[in-house]
Amino acid sequence: MPRRQPAFPLVAGLILFCFALLVPAPSRAGDIEMLAPMQTAAFPSLESAIRIKGPLNFCGEFVPLHLPEVRERLEKELLLMLWDRAQVILWLKRTGRYFPHIETVLRGARMPDDLKYIAVIESALKPKAGSSQGARGIWQFIASTAGNYDLTVDRFIDERRNFYFATRAAVSYLKDLHDRFGSWTLACAGYNMGEQGLEKQIEMQEVKDYYHLHLPEETQRYVLRAIAAKLILTDPARYGFDLHPDDYYKPGRFDRVKLRAKYPTPLTLVAKAAGTYYKTIRDLNPQFLGEIIPPGQHTLFLPEGSSGEFAERYHPLMAKYRETLKPETYVVKQGDSLTEIARQHDMSLYQLCKLNKLSRRATIHPGQKLLVQ
16 A cells, blocks of 8 residues: 655645735735725614704704604605615715805805705716606706706707706706795705696695695605705714715816807817816716717816916817818708808808809809808
8 A cells, every 4th residue: 555644744734825814915015005994883773863853944944843744754764864874975975076066056046055955865966867757967957947947958968967057057946936935845845846736736735835735755755855864964973974074075176168169079179179188078068968069159167277278279279170071061042142151150251152162242042052161
């Protein structure tokens, strides 16, 4: 029989291997940044978190916690929010980026600061949020309401997606709703379900108090959700959220410029003129849905400090880009004139006539094809 080898070398090798796994290898400079030590989580029980003591108000209006139904509904919304602690942490972090501007606009309009919590429950402060009903943006405007408040929504531009444009519109809309209903809670309800639907319910039920109206389930929860968000976000430490100042996202910093685009303008060209990346321009200007800025006057958001030399770079780049484009064809319609066609295409009469080898007094007729830029 073959002679058996002693087991000790194998056992010793296994011990040394396990020991090597337990002992960290010497770190090499620059390989990895040391992470902050982890802390043990400690937060109050859900039972204690929903023991709400009054008095409580929203937008300066009394919240009737003495009504058992109202207290129960508010406790439910608090429980649902606190159960998803990761979501609340993201809310808190995003408030650092978006609340300062919302607060400034509300203050300028002399409106209650609490209205900022509507943006939280509408979109979780996500500018690109969307709904199955077609609402878009942080303030979740539908297209028809957006149009009523000067937000452009077409196949090229959707200004609901731009936080700054949408905030201005939302504040105006909420102010109009308050003027109509005489109550901020009803204004918020109208924002959720539409002013005509709310008005119909008020007339039918002969009640003008949000807390005593029978409304669609989503609207009955709506203001209570905003109040629950207010309770948590105004006192996060009470609910066990320990964020440091550096944990909050910072407000955006950028320059604004007015751009009058005579022709469709590629965003890549804008990025070159701003000395930045295409991605940066898209992120700063989410209202543009494609790669092109359509003709017209637009407000552009550029990286901070880049506006000074933007025009100086933009015009030569645009002129070079135009040289690469072929003229388009326009079919003359009944009643057209050379002057009107030139105006429609941001051309001078001289440019139009030169491009088509026509005199200024040339006669044109319906169906005739002209080259335009």
